[in-house]
Amino acid sequence: MDSLTQIVLGAAVGEVVLGKKLGNKAMLYGAIAGTIPDFDVFASYFTDTVSALAIHRGFTHSIVFSVLFAPIFGWLVSRYETYKNFKDWSWLFFWSFVTHPILDAHTTWGTQLFWPFDLRLAFKNIFVIDPLYTIPFLVFLILAMREKRTSTKRRFYNTMGLLISTSYLALTLVLKWISYSKFEAALDTxxxxxxxxxxxxxxxxxxxxxxxxxxxxxxxxxxxxxxxxxxxxxxxxxxxxxxxxxxxxxxxxxxxxxxxxxxxxxxxxxxxxxxxxxxxxxxxxxxxxxxxxxxxxxxxxxxxxxxxxxxxxxxxxxxxxxxxxxxxxxxx
Structure with a gap:
């Protein structure tokens, strides 16, 4: 998905993991973590076109990357932040990392979620930019940001954003199935x-x-x-x-x-x-x-x-x- 959508998703995940303890700072780190897997795009500056295409949404979009690098980022942040719980920081980075490729797996390009196995998941049920997915999600995230970190409204708004976006994603799978059936029927006719x-x-x-x-x-x-x-x-x-x-x-x-x-x-x-x-x-x-x-x-x-x-x-x-x-x- 586009960078804005991944930032919103990462921020919402960060809120789920550490919002009660850190408030908007949890959203900030979640948003940053949500963009890190896309750093693989810089490969295009150092290699040929075919290699860059093969690398894109590969290792950095895998469960292996999430498992290996979440503790590293968690340790780094716990070294300089006032909140020192290494485990909590690691969980924030892990969930922000892993939800990124899971969402990308629904796009046409897909992801190598199970790298190093040569298997690219591409469900192709949502375009890389979809306002109906992102805008409601973003609105509820902003509403959550405006509330105190201990507020029940804050958790409600963030949960609603996640529920609505996930429900829409599920709906796109149904729409894909219906349209697929229409194409099949047209070919048969x-x-x-x-x-x-x-x-x-x-x-x-x-x-x-x-x-x-x-x-x-x-x-x-x-x-x-x-x-x-x-x-x-x-x-x-x-x-x-x-x-x-x-x-x-x-x-x-x-x-x-x-x-x-x-x-x-x-x-x-x-x-x-x-x-x-x-x-x-x-x-x-x-x-x-x-x-x-x-x-x-x-x-x-x-x-x-x-x-x-x-x-x-x-x-x-x-x-x-x-x-x-x-x-x-x-x-x-």
Whole structure:
């Protein structure tokens, strides 16, 4: 999830663990702890694109990280804070650390919660930024902050924030199941034979859902809104995996295919090959658009090594997408 959401979650968890004893200071440390797992993003400054993608939401988003580093941070804080209980501080950091990847596991990218095992949890039932999850949570956290640390209202507000956010997260799982059923029914009605289907919510909401459907030669992309009145339609995107040729044996290509779990297409533009990650869809709802959210040009660097370079994005595409989403959410 986005940084604000993780800060709010971490602060609420900090309040649960040490709020009675430390008041807002518990929220502060919980908020700080809630952002620490995302420090893995700095890997992009020190390594290649593929390695950075593999590292992202890996070790720092695991139970192992939470167990190993919670006592370390707990010990450090207990050394300089007036409240010296090492065990309490360790619990605060542990729960703030571990709830971060548990929440991230519900997004499209997912997390390697059980690192070092090669298993990425990605339930894909909530977008990385969802106002309906974050805003009520934030409001109740602010209300709790305004109360004295011993106040029953403070605990009530914090508990309500956690309950409402968790209930909404559970609701998104139900919405995902309903939308998945709609996509399955549409494929059956249209007599489309498929190998696999993958669904996710569109940006900023859980009303409009997107599906990637794998067939023998292509991927079909479709959208469904709970306000739709017309049948679901699918746009076909050829896999073109054969365009990779001998590059399919390159270790970087193999790693990228593993990262995308096989949901990718290859396109050729101006004699350059592009690797398109289908998991995050398109920056446009225009039929047959090739403007994928994550698109990488395959290059050879000065040392002769094979590299992936992310294609630049145009800020106008984001604004256009928001307009298209709003129209599409209202139904087809």
């Amino acid at each position: 249209q007599n489309i034979a498929y190998l696999d289907i993958d669904t996710r919510p569109s940006p900023l909401n859980t009303i409009l859902w997107s599906a990637n459907v794998q067939t023998e030669e292509a991927y079909l992309l479709g959208n469904y809104s709970f306000f739709d009145s017309q049948p679901i339609t699918f746009d076909s995107y050829p896999k073109n995996h054969e365009l990779l040729g001998h590059l399919i044996e390159d270790e970087s290509v193999k790693r990228m295919i593993a990262i995308t779990e096989g949901w990718y297409t290859i396109t050729k533009q101006n004699d350059s090959l592009y690797f398109n990650d289908l998991r995050f869809g398109l920056l446009s709802l225009t039929p047959k658009s090739e403007n994928f959210v994550f698109k990488y040009r395959l290059d050879i660097d000065a040392s002769g090594n094979f590299t992936f370079n992310e294609a630049p994005k145009d800020s106008r595409d984001g604004k256009k997408l928001l307009t298209e989403l709003w129209q599409r959410i209202k139904g087809n």
